Amino acid sequence: MRYLAVFGVALSLGCISAAEAPSNYQTYTGIRVDSDPVLLARYDRALSYCERESVSWRGSPDTRSLRYNTALRNCFYRRSFVDRGYYAYPATQVFDHFLDR
Template identity: 55%
Template structure:
């Protein structure tokens, strides 16, 4: 049982994409896309720069930008600043459930 749980955690961490495109992100309150407003896009870019530096610290993430821990720390920081990734490839379950609910 512990082996299956460890394998599940490893697979879930391996399937996380590093989507940083503003078109994939929206605000937590209201669901406004980031690229729809220039002021919001400017705020997103400033938060992304801050969160990228924070995710590069060994205490939070990893200095390697393509590492899973770096991506998780980056998404966590963006979420704290109320930017939520809503892209199709943000989580593997979104692709499956998105097609189920469309039909």
């Protein structure tokens, strides 16, 4: 049972992407970041802060690692930016119409 839990955690971390484009993010209230210049400026400040934080003490110097991606996404969540749903994780693109069949 423990092996399945460890496998599940590893698989969930493997599906994390670190999309840094503003069009992939929205606020907690559902407003897209690229729709408002004030939000876009706030996002740019958060991105510069979160990239530094994710490379240093919270994440990893390797920007392609899962630890870096997790730290970057965590920092964005703390700054009130969340992913926009369907295209936030690459696993949803793989199983796009799997259940439709």
